[in-house]
Amino acid sequence: MQRTTPSNRLLAALPAHERERCLAACMQVELVYGGSLQEDGERIRHAYFPTGGFISLLATVDARATLEVGMIGDEGMYGHELALGGDVASLRALTQGAGSAWRMPASKFLRCLRDMPSLHKLVDRYAYVQSRQIARNAACARFHVIEKRLARWLLMTADRAHADTFYVTQGFLAFMLGVRRVGVTEAAGALQSRGLIRYRRGKVAIIDRERLAAAACTCYRSDLETYRQGMDRWIRKTGVSRAPHAQPSR
Numbered sequence: 001m002q003r004t005t006p007s008n009r010l011l012a013a014l015p016a017h018e019r020e021r022c023l024a025a026c027m028q029v030e031l032v033y034g035g036s037l038q039e040d041g042e043r044i045r046h047a048y049f050p051t052g053g054f055i056s057l058l059a060t061v062d063a064r065a066t067l068e069v070g071m072i073g074d075e076g077m078y079g080h081e082l083a084l085g086g087d088v089a090s091l092r093a094l095t096q097g098a099g100s101a102w103r104m105p106a107s108k109f110l111r112c113l114r115d116m117p118s119l120h121k122l123v124d125r126y127a128y129v130q131s132r133q134i135a136r137n138a139a140c141a142r143f144h145v146i147e148k149r150l151a152r153w154l155l156m157t158a159d160r161a162h163a164d165t166f167y168v169t170q171g172f173l174a175f176m177l178g179v180r181r182v183g184v185t186e187a188a189g190a191l192q193s194r195g196l197i198r199y200r201r202g203k204v205a206i207i208d209r210e211r212l213a214a215a216a217c218t219c220y221r222s223d224l225e226t227y228r229q230g231m232d233r234w235i236r237k238t239g240v241s242r243a244p245h246a247q248p249s250r
Contacts, residue, residue, distance in 0.1 A: 008049040008074050008102065010122055013235050018116045025112060026102040031095040038093040047079030047109040052099025054160035056176060058092040067178035069137045070130060073160030075227060080127040082106055083113055083120065097161050118240050129230035133223050144217040146179055147187040151216035153177065154197065154204060164206040191215065
């Protein structure tokens with residue numbers, strides 16, 4: 001079932017005058033599935049605010065082993081390290097879901113942070129929330145079994161794709177989860193045999209979302225709660241936004 005795709009929630013939370021100035025410094029781009037936006041150790045060139053596509057953050061160990069430690073959709077942004085004083089990427093950024101995004105050159109983003117207090121507060125807060133989610137991802141990879149991690153990953157992807165059906169290969173899943181392909185095959189087969197998903201030739205369909213959420217590790221609900229408490233409630237409490245439901249326009 002296709003859902004309505006909203007605009008980027010961070011941009012939508014800005015006061016109208018800051019949002020318009022911010023978008024004036026952006027270019028709308030299409031993120032291509034599997035495309036590399038930024039390599040680990042490279043100077044950060046752009047900030048991205050996804051509106052339709054979504055981004056995976058990957059940690060690389062010993063130049064071979066790779067593990068996804070974060071996922072960014074229209075609820076967030078890539079490039080928040082610039083707000084923390086960093087100019088070199090600590091993680092690789094890869095397009096996981098094709099779609100649109102607002103892209104801003106790093107120099108303009110830094111200027112906007114300097115001139116727009118609400119944007120600076122919002123990005124700082126998002127950096128805090130994302131750091132908590134990345135830490136949980138690392139622990140999840142160590143302590144939770146593949147089947148539960150896969151269920152969580154599928155739900156996270158569906159949330160950001162705004163659809164219960166999407167395309168992903170077993171090879172890509174193994175790469176994201178940092179496991180062997182045979183492990184993904186077994187875990188996907190187990191979820192499919194229970195009637196939670198349908199998986200054929202790279203096309204995943206979530207059949208029973210409620211039961212899939214119950215089958216996922218607790219990290220899925222914890223991530224949702226971290227964002228609700230850390231961003232949604234914080235925005236309402238602090239009044240950082242004067243127009244929280246306004247849609248970005250250019």
